[in-house]
Amino acid sequence: MIESILMVCAGNICRSPLAEYEMRRLAPALKVSSAGVSALIDSRVDPRVARLAESEGLDLSAHRARQIEAEMLYDHDLVIVMEPSQRDWLIQRFPQDRAKVVLLSHWSGGGSVPDPFRRSQPVYELVHRKILACCDEWRRHLQLPAMERLDGPE
DSSP states (O other), X not given: OOOEEEEEESSSSSHHHHHHHHHHHHOTTSEEEEEETTOOTTOOOOHHHHHHHHHTTOOOTTOOOOBOOHHHHXXXXXXXXXSHHHHHHHHHHXXXXXXXXXXXXXXXXXXXXXXXXXXXXXXXHHHHHHHHHHHHHHHHHTXXXXXXXXXXXX
């Protein structure tokens, strides 16, 4: 049974924080955190990501970026990454944890969730929607009960 998830991206300021906070909302019984493979340590969430998250009722203001460490993998049942290169990076450094490292998009084709950092607003919006959809797929496949959104049940 999955009780904890670590969301991983590059800088830990765009994709993985959004995935972390969305998964926390969708599955409040889970322990969910995030980190980056090349984190911008102690940085806040990218302002455009924060605004998009806020429009969904998510407050990412408490988030501070952190670099992934071996203990984090040990402390989580599942490690969800945004890109195959991040999966490869983790498996190379932590081969004992290879079975728990999977793509966020695993249930929807397995492709990359592109990094929106310093790209256009439409890219941020596209990535935002993709992350929310992928998190919901994970919730459904892990058979976690749905949480009601502010606008009502699913």
